[in-house]
Amino acid sequence: MSLDKLMTKLKRGDRSAFDKIYERTRKSVYYIAFSILKDSSAAEDVMQNTYLCILRNTDKYRDGTNFFAWIARIAKNEALNIKKRKMREYPVDETETAALFGTTETDDLGLITDLAKKVLTEEEFTILMLVTVCGYKRREIGEMLEMPTPTVSWKYNNATAKMREALNG
Numbered sequence: 001m002s003l004d005k006l007m008t009k010l011k012r013g014d015r016s017a018f019d020k021i022y023e024r025t026r027k028s029v030y031y032i033a034f035s036i037l038k039d040s041s042a043a044e045d046v047m048q049n050t051y052l053c054i055l056r057n058t059d060k061y062r063d064g065t066n067f068f069a070w071i072a073r074i075a076k077n078e079a080l081n082i083k084k085r086k087m088r089e090y091p092v093d094e095t096e097t098a099a100l101f102g103t104t105e106t107d108d109l110g111l112i113t114d115l116a117k118k119v120l121t122e123e124e125f126t127i128l129m130l131v132t133v134c135g136y137k138r139r140e141i142g143e144m145l146e147m148p149t150p151t152v153s154w155k156y157n158n159a160t161a162k163m164r165e166a167l168n169g
Helices: 003-011 016-037 040-056 067-087 112-119 122-132 138-145 149-168
Strands: none
Touching (some): 003 016, 003 067, 016 040, 016 112, 016 122, 040 067, 112 122, 112 149, 122 138, 122 149
16 A cells, blocks of 8 residues: 555544554655754654644645655654754763763774764765665655665765775775
């Protein structure tokens, strides 16, 4: 069943449709938020806000439109709002003040996602995560992000080349 049909069922009061929507979109929503915020707990907050927004605004969704584009836009806007709020916060470099964080050493490379968020643009990171983690096809990602499929492929190839270079160099 398509996401659009599930949303129609949700609009009619079928709460079980929400569970299916969540299962099919949760990874993508998370990585859209994570690509903007570069913070897993903030990305999870965005996920929660996104799904609450969907439940509050089911009546505003127009049947027959691209549901994934709608939810992706909500997630992106939520993440950008959090990012704006964070810009007003004072950043602390944990490598300089490691003792404040309960550790005496930090790992510069960290997880592969940490490296990816350091070397890739937001778009490249999002595309890389949607392909490798979520398993979407480039055509589907193009529809989600509203860009041509060849552009998605080009950005994906650039992202993988940058990651290869960062890992080897």
